[in-house]
Amino acid sequence: MSRIAVLPLAPKNGSPVPGLTSLYHKAYAGPYGDRRYPGNCSGELIKDLLLYYQPQRVLDPMTGSGTCADVCRELDVECVSFDIREGHDACSPASYAGLGQFDFVWLHPPYWRQKLYTTDPRDMSNAPNLLHFLYRYKKLLTNCRDVLTPGGRIAVLMGDYSDREAGFCPLVYHTQRICFELGLRQHDTQIVRFSHGASSSRKAYQSRFIPGLHDICTIVESPAAAIQAKVA
Numbered sequence: 001m002s003r004i005a006v007l008p009l010a011p012k013n014g015s016p017v018p019g020l021t022s023l024y025h026k027a028y029a030g031p032y033g034d035r036r037y038p039g040n041c042s043g044e045l046i047k048d049l050l051l052y053y054q055p056q057r058v059l060d061p062m063t064g065s066g067t068c069a070d071v072c073r074e075l076d077v078e079c080v081s082f083d084i085r086e087g088h089d090a091c092s093p094a095s096y097a098g099l100g101q102f103d104f105v106w107l108h109p110p111y112w113r114q115k116l117y118t119t120d121p122r123d124m125s126n127a128p129n130l131l132h133f134l135y136r137y138k139k140l141l142t143n144c145r146d147v148l149t150p151g152g153r154i155a156v157l158m159g160d161y162s163d164r165e166a167g168f169c170p171l172v173y174h175t176q177r178i179c180f181e182l183g184l185r186q187h188d189t190q191i192v193r194f195s196h197g198a199s200s201s202r203k204a205y206q207s208r209f210i211p212g213l214h215d216i217c218t219i220v221e222s223p224a225a226a227i228q229a230k231v232a
């Protein structure tokens, strides 16, 4: 099987992170988090986003193995992170009480029940159907929006998912839809992150389908920033 993909050239520009383009293809994840943790994501993408946006305070309300916190430690950026595994429900406003505001939120939720994280009914991977998952997803995004500084950003990493009962679930579409419903504004391109190292890539299936080899990072900014941009 060929592994060669020829990527388009990126134009030179004033970005402090020239390697950060709409096609994110770094095959190494960096020494962050724990690669054995289900759904662990690349710390390199988080690092490039932080170097690009240069936030002062970062929130990761779905820590997993702590990838985002590790990157923040390396870059010396303040980071608050928690997970349902320690009993903190990111879908409940109570979990954000007293945390203050953030100018960057890294969000890497479960892709519904593709992987089951805990048996806690508040865990989004435990949602009994897609409607309930989306109901919880909207609460999560609402809470993150409500702790954003004016001009603050949320970067959400999400992938589409094929469910054994519900069929194909366009979770990336729902991410954008919910963000827009909440008044969040998309300012930058979506980032297609190539899924190097996904466990599904090493499996063999009898059924026929088009393999999804990427997920999508959607970056949105606070409604306050959107209003400012309109007025200017």
Ligand SMILES: C[S@@+](CC[C@H](N)C(=O)[O-])C[C@H]1O[C@@H](n2cnc3c(N)ncnc32)[C@H](O)[C@@H]1O
Residues within 6 Å of the ligand: 033, 034, 037, 038, 039, 040, 041, 042, 061, 062, 063, 064, 065, 066, 067, 068, 082, 083, 084, 085, 088, 089, 090, 091, 108, 109, 110, 111, 117, 118, 122, 123, 124, 125
């Ligand atoms: C895709 S994993 C995050 C992986 C992480 N980015 C890493 O690199 O290790 C999603 C995480 O969301 C957590 N989670 C699910 N529902 C939650 C909820 N309601 N509140 C907080 N965390 C939740 C799961 O326990 C899991 O650790």
